[in-house]
Amino acid sequence: xxxxxxxxxxxxxxxxxxxxxxxxxxxxxxxxxxxxxxxxxxxxxxxxxxxxxxxxxxxxxxxxxxxxxxxxxxxxxxxxxxxxxxxxxxxxxxxxxxxxxxxxxxxxxxxxxxxxxxxxxxxxxxxxxxxxxxxxxxxxxxxxxxxxxxxxxxxxxxxxxxxxxxxxxxxxxxxxxxxxxxxxxxxxxxxxxxxxxxxxxxxxxxxxxxxxxxxxxxxxxxxxxxxxxxxxxxxxxxxxxxxxxxxxxxxxxxxxxxxxxxxxxxxxxxxxxxxxxxxxxxxxxxxxxxxxxxxxxxxxxxxxxxxxxxxxxxxxxxxxxx
Ligand code: KDG
Numbered sequence: 001x002x003x004x005x006x007x008x009x010x011x012x013x014x015x016x017x018x019x020x021x022x023x024x025x026x027x028x029x030x031x032x033x034x035x036x037x038x039x040x041x042x043x044x045x046x047x048x049x050x051x052x053x054x055x056x057x058x059x060x061x062x063x064x065x066x067x068x069x070x071x072x073x074x075x076x077x078x079x080x081x082x083x084x085x086x087x088x089x090x091x092x093x094x095x096x097x098x099x100x101x102x103x104x105x106x107x108x109x110x111x112x113x114x115x116x117x118x119x120x121x122x123x124x125x126x127x128x129x130x131x132x133x134x135x136x137x138x139x140x141x142x143x144x145x146x147x148x149x150x151x152x153x154x155x156x157x158x159x160x161x162x163x164x165x166x167x168x169x170x171x172x173x174x175x176x177x178x179x180x181x182x183x184x185x186x187x188x189x190x191x192x193x194x195x196x197x198x199x200x201x202x203x204x205x206x207x208x209x210x211x212x213x214x215x216x217x218x219x220x221x222x223x224x225x226x227x228x229x230x231x232x233x234x235x236x237x238x239x240x241x242x243x244x245x246x247x248x249x250x251x252x253x254x255x256x257x258x259x260x261x262x263x264x265x266x267x268x269x270x271x272x273x274x275x276x277x278x279x280x281x282x283x284x285x286x287x288x289x290x291x292x293x294x295x296x297x298x299x300x301x302x303x304x305x306x307x308x309x310x311x312x313x314x315x316x317x318x319x320x321x322x
Contacts, residue, residue, distance in 0.1 A: 005050040007131040010038030011115035013090040021097035034070040035298040044266025044302040046075040053077030057114040063089035087114025116143040134158035135166040142175035167192035169201040191222030244278040249290040259298025263288035
């Protein structure tokens, strides 16, 4: 099997994104996208020159075909995307700019989906071993008990075979019975090598601390790098030796913020693996996130290195003109 750089495991869905802002009850037109946090990151890293692969299950339906074709078309290895003859592909809707301007909310139709039926048998050691990095998120263990076991197996195999593990906390409160269930389950993964998170997730996972205090606690738990995404306020990262914080790029409008965090992860990881310093990695992450929030869809606007450069140079020029 050809070697991979980064492998991931998680659900990919069909996203129906509202064409107009406002409450979904009064939205009449939707645009179809393929999306899912782990897939978004794998597409992003593929655009940035890495060989990526995804372990998942899709339904034996038109949406499953769309997902497989899209991932394959974006250069993600789909040899471990199983078509489940019994399951169906999950779907979710995106409501934009309502009730909070600039924010998006989701409505899921995914319980019992093909991906939620993944088991440990979906994860094989040869595939994990063929990669240098395992990227996982806090969404997969929220899908079902068998998904959690599958994720744990991937985590164990990655540790045993010396892969770098990257974990995005991605606490989706709608998928957990209560916040304490999320914090108990996800604490195991906080000792991954690279941890991506945000202040809202840290409040649930490590309550009663500022985000900087919580980041330092995550380092104590075993992480090597902790990255806190601050949305419109930029991003912060720290290791045992250094810390860095950079502001967000000032962009003219926000179309849909969903997927920005994944674009950030992809660009941060891509630059971190290339050996850039923390501050540079944060800037690349912010740039990728900024590009994604200006369009609907999670990954369509994730940049290549050339696009990143063009965008960042244009932002510099913009600053000089101000
Ligand atoms: O990060 C974006 C994801 O949250 C979105 O694509 C949907 O993967 C998704 C999920 O499970 O919420």
